Amino acid sequence: MPRNPGLVGRTPLAFTRATREALDHLPIRHDDHAGFIAGLQKLLDPVERARNCVAHHRTIPKRTLDDYPQAREDLHRAIQEFWDKVKQDPMA
16 A cells, blocks of 8 residues: 555644545555444534525524534544544554
């Protein structure tokens, strides 16, 4: 697997077009990576519910609004933990 140190040092939330293009060309070859991506769906559900309301000009239900801050923290933590793991062992 080719190493791409340019991706490893990037901040997970500083997602630029160049980062997106670089990631689009990298196949998922490791179970840990596939598991991370699969786990994002659960973490993104509360964010998606809020986004959907905004996109369709609807009021966000109280429960969705209450769930959002924790979902955001969980998502940031999961991304940071994944990036930290990749930094420690880029080939993992």
